[in-house]
Amino acid sequence: MIRGFRSFHPILLLLYYIFVITSFMLYQHPFFLLAGICLVLMINLILDGGEQLKKWMWMLIGMSSLILILTPLFNRRGNHILFYLFENQVTLESIIQGIMIAATLVGILATFLTFNLILTADKFLFLFARGFPQWAILIMISMRFVPLLIRRLKDIEQVQQLKGLSIKQGSVKRRAHNGMLFIQILLTSSLEESIQTADSIAARGYGLRKRSKYHPYTMKGTDWTVLTAMIVLFSLLVFGWWLGDGVLLLQPILESVWLSGREWFYFSIWLALIGIPMVTEGKEVLKWKYYLHKM
Amino acid sequence: MEILSAQNVTFSYPDATESVLDDIHFTIQEGDFVLLCGPSGSGKSTLLRLLKEEIAPHGNLGGNIYYRGSMIKEQDRFLLAKEIGMVFQDPENQIVMERVMDELLFGMENMGYTTDKMRKKVAEMVHFFGLNDLVNKKTAELSGGQKQLINLASVLLLEPKLLLLDEPTAQLDPIAAKEFIHLLERLNDEFGITILVVEHRMEELFSVANRVMLLDKGHLVVDQSPRKAAHQMYPEFQSFLPSTALCYMGISQQATKPDQIPLTVKEAKQWISTQELKQPTQGHGTIVEKSPLIELKAIDFQYTKHSTPVLYNLSFSINKGEWMALVGANGTGKTTLLKLIGGLIKPQHGTMKYNGKKVKNIDPQQIGYLPQNPRIFFLHDTLKEEYQEIARKHQKREEEVQSLLEIFQLADLLDRHPYDLSGGELQKAALVGILLGNPSILLIDEPTKGMDPSFKKEFGLLVQGLVEEGLTVIMVTHDIEFAASYATRCSMLFQGDITVTEPTKQFFQENTYYTTMMNRITRDFHTPALVTLEEAMLLSPNHIGS
Numbered sequence: 043m044i045r046g047f048r049s050f051h052p053i054l055l056l057l058y059y060i061f062v063i064t065s066f067m068l069y070q071h072p073f074f075l076l077a078g079i080c081l082v083l084m085i086n087l088i089l090d091g092g093e094q095l096k097k098w099m100w101m102l103i104g105m106s107s108l109i110l111i112l113t114p115l116f117n118r119r120g121n122h123i124l125f126y127l128f129e130n131q132v133t134l135e136s137i138i139q140g141i142m143i144a145a146t147l148v149g150i151l152a153t154f155l156t157f158n159l160i161l162t163a164d165k166f167l168f169l170f171a172r173g174f175p176q177w178a179i180l181i182m183i184s185m186r187f188v189p190l191l192i193r194r195l196k197d198i199e200q201v202q203q204l205k206g207l208s209i210k211q212g213s214v215k216r217r218a219h220n221g222m223l224f225i226q227i228l229l230t231s232s233l234e235e236s237i238q239t240a241d242s243i244a245a246r247g248y249g250l251r252k253r254s255k256y257h258p259y260t261m262k263g264t265d266w267t268v269l270t271a272m273i274v275l276f277s278l279l280v281f282g283w284w285l286g287d288g289v290l291l292l293q294p295i296l297e298s299v300w301l302s303g304r305e306w307f308y309f310s311i312w313l314a315l316i317g318i319p320m321v322t323e324g325k326e327v328l329k330w331k332y333y334l335h336k337m
Numbered sequence: 338m339e340i341l342s343a344q345n346v347t348f349s350y351p352d353a354t355e356s357v358l359d360d361i362h363f364t365i366q367e368g369d370f371v372l373l374c375g376p377s378g379s380g381k382s383t384l385l386r387l388l389k390e391e392i393a394p395h396g397n398l399g400g401n402i403y404y405r406g407s408m409i410k411e412q413d414r415f416l417l418a419k420e421i422g423m424v425f426q427d428p429e430n431q432i433v434m435e436r437v438m439d440e441l442l443f444g445m446e447n448m449g450y451t452t453d454k455m456r457k458k459v460a461e462m463v464h465f466f467g468l469n470d471l472v473n474k475k476t477a478e479l480s481g482g483q484k485q486l487i488n489l490a491s492v493l494l495l496e497p498k499l500l501l502l503d504e505p506t507a508q509l510d511p512i513a514a515k516e517f518i519h520l521l522e523r524l525n526d527e528f529g530i531t532i533l534v535v536e537h538r539m540e541e542l543f544s545v546a547n548r549v550m551l552l553d554k555g556h557l558v559v560d561q562s563p564r565k566a567a568h569q570m571y572p573e574f575q576s577f578l579p580s581t582a583l584c585y586m587g588i589s590q591q592a593t594k595p596d597q598i599p600l601t602v603k604e605a606k607q608w609i610s611t612q613e614l615k616q617p618t619q620g621h622g623t624i625v626e627k628s629p630l631i632e633l634k635a636i637d638f639q640y641t642k643h644s645t646p647v648l649y650n651l652s653f654s655i656n657k658g659e660w661m662a663l664v665g666a667n668g669t670g671k672t673t674l675l676k677l678i679g680g681l682i683k684p685q686h687g688t689m690k691y692n693g694k695k696v697k698n699i700d701p702q703q704i705g706y707l708p709q710n711p712r713i714f715f716l717h718d719t720l721k722e723e724y725q726e727i728a729r730k731h732q733k734r735e736e737e738v739q740s741l742l743e744i745f746q747l748a749d750l751l752d753r754h755p756y757d758l759s760g761g762e763l764q765k766a767a768l769v770g771i772l773l774g775n776p777s778i779l780l781i782d783e784p785t786k787g788m789d790p791s792f793k794k795e796f797g798l799l800v801q802g803l804v805e806e807g808l809t810v811i812m813v814t815h816d817i818e819f820a821a822s823y824a825t826r827c828s829m830l831f832q833g834d835i836t837v838t839e840p841t842k843q844f845f846q847e848n849t850y851y852t853t854m855m856n857r858i859t860r861d862f863h864t865p866a867l868v869t870l871e872e873a874m875l876l877s878p879n880h881i882g883s
Contacts, residue, residue: 092727151726164436186435191478198713204706205714205774206730208442223716231712234753235766238430244391247418247491257452 046326047089047319051265052307054163054272059157061276062316066149068280069288073301074312075145081316082152088323102151106144113140122296135292138299142290156319171255179253191228198224198231211330268318275315282308340499341365343386347415348383353396361400365548367498368529370522372542374577375552377759377789381535384552385501386396387535390414404472404499419448422497426504428788434721435467440476440487458860459741465522466490480667484879486861489520490572491795500524502534507787510667510815515541537789540579540854541568542672543608544600551577559705568595576790578816580870581605581856584834587874589614604751614876627656628693631778636687638673647673648684649833660800660810662841664822664851665830671813673715674830675780678811680708686866703775709783711767715755720747720766723755727773745799755835761792765799772803779803781812797823820847821853823870842868 047055047223066078086095120135161169163185171178199209201223209221263270264287282288287308291297301309342364349356357380365371374870375381387393388402390409402409428509434440445455463472467489471483479487485505492500501746502521508513510559524530524546530868536542543549549566551559551574558564559574567582572594577585581599585608599605631654636696638648647670655661659783676682678689680698691699708714716722728738742748745765750758758766764784771779782799785793793816801823803811814820820827820841827844829851837844843872845852846866849860860866 052605114475140824159346174549181433182439183433184431186476193477194713197708197710200676200679201708202716203715204679204701205683205727205770206701207716227713227716230756235427235430238425239433241392241431242431242488243443245389245418245423247391247415247447250415250418250447251449253446253697254449254451256446256455269443283787 045264047322048160050258050322051261052161052169054265054269055161055165056169056228056268057155057272058162058318061272062153065276065312065315066146066153068283069312070120070142070146071290072141072299073144073290074288075142075149077309077313078316079145079149079152081320082149082156085317085319086152086156088320088327089156089159094159096296098151098155102148105151109144109147110137110140112283113137113143119290120296124220131153134297138290138296139292143180152277160319165259168257168259175253175255191232194232195224195228198227240302251330268322272318275311276308277309279308279315282311288312338404339364340367341533342403343384343400344403344731346384346387346402347399348380348387348394348714350394350395350396350806351659355555357396357555358387358552358566361555361557363550363560365499365531365533367531367712368525369533369548370525370541370546371531371533372546372547373533373535373550373552374539375558375759376791379552380555381552382503385503385535388419389421389501389607389635392423394805415448419495420498421493421501422499423501423503424485424488424492424505428481428488428508432484432524433446434792435475435477437471437474437476437487441472441491441494443632444491445700448495460633462490462494462545467584468550471850477528478491480513482516482667484510485509485513486520489517491523493524497530499531499533502532502538504535505785506538506541512666513819514538518542518545521545525541537577537787538614539577539790540581545580555843563600564598565595567598568593576794579864581858583870584609584873586868588614588876602835602854602857606861609858609862627658627847629654629690630657630692631655632690633678634688634690636677636684636689638670638682638684648677651687651834653828653835653838655809655811657809658807660804660825661828662824662827663813664815664817664820664827668827669830670833671830672782675706675782675813677809678778679704679780681706703777705771705774705779706735707764707767707771707779707781707784709786714758714767716772718754719752720755721751724751724773727770731774733773738773739769741772744802745769759792761788761789761796764788764796768799777807777809779808779810781810781814783814783816784812785814793819817845817851818869819852821856822871 049228051244066075069075069078083095086092114132117136117139118133119129120133122134123131124137125132141296145309167181170181202208202220207220207223209217209224211217212220230283282304285304287305290299343361345363346358347356348358353394361384361747366862373381373385379641381392388409389397391414395714404412404421409417409705412600431444432440442455445458450458463469466486468486471479471487476484482795487601489505493858500521501692501733506517508517509517515701520540520547521534525532533799534542534546543563546563549561549563550557551566551570553574559569561569569577571582571586574602575586579600581604584599585599586593588609589612597608599608633651633653636651636653637646639646650675651670653674663674665671665757673682676685677792678699680701689696689698699827715723717726724738724742728735745768747762747766750766751760755763755766761853779800784796788796791882796821810819812824824841826838827841828838830836839847845856845864848856855873856868857875867876
């Protein structure tokens with residue numbers, strides 16, 4: 043899906059995450075939060091068929107249930123006392139509070155699950171490189187080194203194993219000693235080899251002039267449209283929050299959980315902002331369905 | 338037009354008494370393809386590096402180097418970095434970035450090009466090199482040949498006028514090496530890029546280059562057109578000549594004319610068809626059937642559950658006192674098989690017998706493993722410490738170590754750090770360390786990579802000596818000529834199984850494409866055809882004896 047959400051300019055993607063996560067923190071209202079979570083979960087499903095979600099599901103469920111149980115136990119403020127547990131009052135307000143905290147956390151975490159899928163390492167580095175070009179190149183060079191060193195260490199282990207030195211057999215002390223020796227060879231041999239890398243860097247004129255950066259991403263027409271839409275939606279949301287529309291009042295009197303009047307307007311804005319990936323990705327899915335159908 | 342010249346260049350490293358380069362004098366014209374050869378330690382790499390300002394070694398430099406008419410020191414460094422490109426020996430270590438695309442861009446970003454310009458140039462280069470499939474890969478996923486291609490492309494993106502290459506194909510398999518050399522030929526032919534290449538792979542380069550220079554102990558001994566150079570280099574530097582030329586020189590002995598020296602198989606065939614040669618004496622190599630030392634049966638191996646199997650239903654046996662060469666293309670599982678015999682990995686299916694008895698894995702004490710990169714064999718700062726440690730472990734006496742060192746002529750290098758040795762010396766040094774453990778099986782992985790030809794011979798003879806004393810050797814190699822000269826039997830791996838195992842001579846005689854130069858030259862004239870140069874020498878009408 044080359045025109046889906048992932049094809050947007052990285053800056054746009056980063057802004058999306060900043061906006062969505064801020065919104066999750068601002069809009070403390072169960073109605074908003076739960077609807078938001080539903081959308082984020084659906085986005086997860088659309089992006090990778092829920093692979094990431096499956097990995098993290100138990101963690102999400104466990105954490106949210108813990109919060110749901112613990113908050114009413116520790117927070118006793120509120121006017122609507124439901125029942126007493128070990129002579130402590132459990133209030134409706136605290137239960138709602140628990141739901142909201144849990145929902146906020148789940149919403150933010152589920153959003154982060156898509157972060158890795160959408161803002162891949164190279165896109166993130168691209169964003170990072172604008173502010174810190176020197177650091178970015180250092181990171182890029184070291185990124186190659188992690189798998190390289192692991193491979194070399196494995197080679198060393200194998201060669202030394204046949205020489206009679208092993209980290210799998212013998213006393214703990216012996217093994218630790220051998221392990222340290224292996225790390226030592228790894229470091230000395232890698233230093234030796236990286237001299238050649240340094241030569242190759244120098245030979246291609248590094249440091250002779252101010253480096254430029256290749257920009258693989260350009261702002262396309264749709265990028266501008268989506269950017270504008272995102273900024274407008276988010277500004278509206280912040281305005282609504284300032285008016286107090288998306289926040290459920292617990293103190294001094296518990297507000298009705300059901301939405302009323304203007305809140306419905308902000309609710310639709312809320313859905314529109316979080317649902318941006320759904321619209322763009324969904325459009326692609328439909329396009330392909332339709333396209334294949336026609337063939 | 339002259340592009341590069343050296344006048345009275347001498348060079349010595351700081352604190353060294355002897356100079357590495359002595360009174361070097363040469364001129365390279367624009368569009369030349371120059372092959373620079375010589376034994377290791379003759380100063381080839383030093384000379385090449387002196388021509389590239391950014392990585393020139395520190396030391397006392399005498400004389401002058403001129404690039405396009407003016408001294409190299411006085412030129413704009415930025416211009417030099419751009420116009421003189423350099424490719425190094427190790428494909429892996431030259432790569433800086435994790436992704437191929439970033440690697441291609443690296444040099445251009447250093448030059449401060451704009452995104453549009455870079456995009457255009459990369460597109461052009463990807464098209465020329467046919468790199469489409471590689472651009473979006475990670476550099477670690479590439480084969481050695483592909484890596485070297487990326488390195489070359491990355492340098493070429495800066496549009497160099499002069500390309501310096503320091504043994505660029507030493508670490509590549511023969512097919513990849515040939516492709517690389519053909520690419521250089523194309524760059525030279527189609528774009529007129531001047532090329533100066535240091536290399537040990539003479540078979541292909543002699544016919545491609547238009548000039549050959551030979552350095553020996555810091556002196557420029559030969560600087561001629563290839564044929565004249567070949568004439569001049571025989572017999573003193575004959576190990577640096579391609580076998581086509583050697584065949585000619587060896588057979589015609591006295592009456593050699595430089596302009597007749599064949600440099601390609603085609604030329605050699607044409608020449609040899611005009612010669613009257615003795616019939617080869619049929620040497621009946623009596624192969625005694627010995628009992629197998631190691632037997633593998635129905636071996637399957639795959640690295641992960643869903644990857645394609647590397648070895649599949651493989652059967653293999655080796656007799657005691659054999660030198661078995663395992664040949665085959667990249668990725669056919671040669672090294673995997675070696676590691677499997679060494680017990681470093683376990684097969685998912687199949688049985689292994691050692692000395693007729695079924696075993697899980699062979700006693701590691703019996704196995705010596707000489708890896709592709711012998712550096713990681715050494716744990717200590719000098720060879721001496723290393724050997725002492727090993728000797729203590731195996732309760733060896735000092736005299737035994739000494740006698741091995743004498744055979745291997747390593748006594749002078751005892752106080753050196755292993756990393757300061759040349760590739761060939763390192764192989765020998767590691768071999769001594771292995772032999773101290775008294776193994777009965779020696780596993781060798783690509784020993785001749787990056788070795789100079791004379792060293793190759795020395796190494797081959799040393800191992801041959803060990804085999805005669807009863808050591809069993811299994812060697813993985815791409816070096817056909819080396820296998821043909823020394824191995825007793827050859828096995829060919831294909832798609833995870835051994836397709837054929839035959840005595841070396843028979844193996845290469847029957848192959849049409851995967852065979853030695855000598856066999857290709859002589860296959861239409863003699864039955865059975867010849868395999869090695871030594872055999873060809875016996876046919877010379879001038880040869881005395883036999």
